[in-house]
Amino acid sequence: MTSELLKPDPKADPAARQTKKAAQLLIASARHSYDPLVDIDWDAPLAEGKWFLAEKRCSLYGTELWDSLGTEQKMLLSREELAASVAVGVWTEHVLLHLVSRYVYKRDVSTPQVQFALTEVADEVRHMIMFARLVEKTGAEIYPTPPKTLRSGLLLKTFAPVPALWALILLTEEFFDRFQREQSGDETIQPVVRAVARIHVVEEARHISFARTELERFVPTLSRARLGALRRLLAGIVAGMRKDRYNPLMYQRAGLDPKTAVAAARANPNNIENAKYGGQRIAAYYQQIGLIGGPSEKVWREAGWLS
Known part of the structure; x- marks a missing residue:
């Protein structure tokens, strides 16, 4: 019998498929990784008349308040919304790297899975x-992470089970990836901003691919109780993203009344479309593999991530 016949069929064996995928992603990482400190021209001046976020993705776009603003103030708000979203991205990356480190801790470092992690x-x-x-380059200031979010992150990175790790990675990365792909072009x-988006899209594509492979191996093994708990956790994250999307500080820094601006943003139908756009791909995938169902489905619909 040849060695080829002894190789596990990746389609029949989820663990073998995961190993194969990790090995492929390690090669892709070696060929297509970047060092932002040298691969982005940080010394180039900002371009005149360019947005920091696409105009249609700004939270007040389409409202009477938006129409009352001058072009300069609109662009200032786009800068502040970018900075606020980036702060959320930093917090998310920090939590995720802790979770991935936990995944690595008790595993064999010689395996492709651990090396890719x-x-x-x-x-x-x-x-x-x-x-x-x-x-820093845009001229904005760093947005502080709210104390409540810091406490939640501490609990997540310390106690979240492994399936939750990959589900959270996929949820956040898929959502932001939709907008960054759009930004990059x-x-x-x-x-x-486009340069940062391009780098992030290329490298996060590997993380998304690995997380999907992990979930497709883990989810079928979950008991009904654990599956329900994971569904509730993900729905809670989606609800939190919906609630915390409109940071009063970004409106204040853009020279607007925070209460008026938050109210206008929450009532803006355009933001339902933005949420649906960002969540469309991940929501469909989670329905497919069973991570949306029962009471959790209502939360996803209310957040605008499901039609």
Whole structure:
């Protein structure tokens, strides 16, 4: 019998498929990774008349309040919304790298899965620094993480089970990936923002692929109780993202009354479409593999992530 016949069929064996995928992603990481400190021209001046977020993705776009603003103030708000979203990205990357480190802790470092997980940690560290440099480059200030979010993150990174780790990675990365793919090709946006988006999209594509493989192996093994708990956790994250989307500080820094601006943003139908756009791909996938169902489905629909 040849060695080829002894090889496990990746389609029949989820663990073998995961190993094969990790080995492929390690090669892709070696060929297509970036160092943002040298691969982005941080010394280039900001471009005149370019947005920091696409105009249609700004939270007040389409409202009477938006129409009352001058172009300069609209662009200032786009900068502040970018900076606020980047702060959420930094917090998310920080939590995820802790979770991935926990995944690695008791596993064999010689396996492709663990080696790719370590590569992912390195990627996330670079991304956190890249995001911080981006905020500095735009002229904005770093947005502080709210104490409640810090406490939640501490619990997540310490106690979240392994299936929750990959489900959370996929949820956050898929959502932001939708917008960053759009940003990377939008010539109305600042070149430095597009450069950051391109790097993040390329490297996060590997993280997304690995997380999907992990989930497809883990989810079928979950008991009904554990599956229900994971569904509730993910629905809670989605509800929290919906609630915390409109940071009063970003409106204040853009020279607007925070209460008026938050109320206008929450009532803005355009933001339901934005949420649906961001969540469309991940919501469909989670329905397919069983991570949306029962009472959790209502939460996803109320957040606008499901039709």
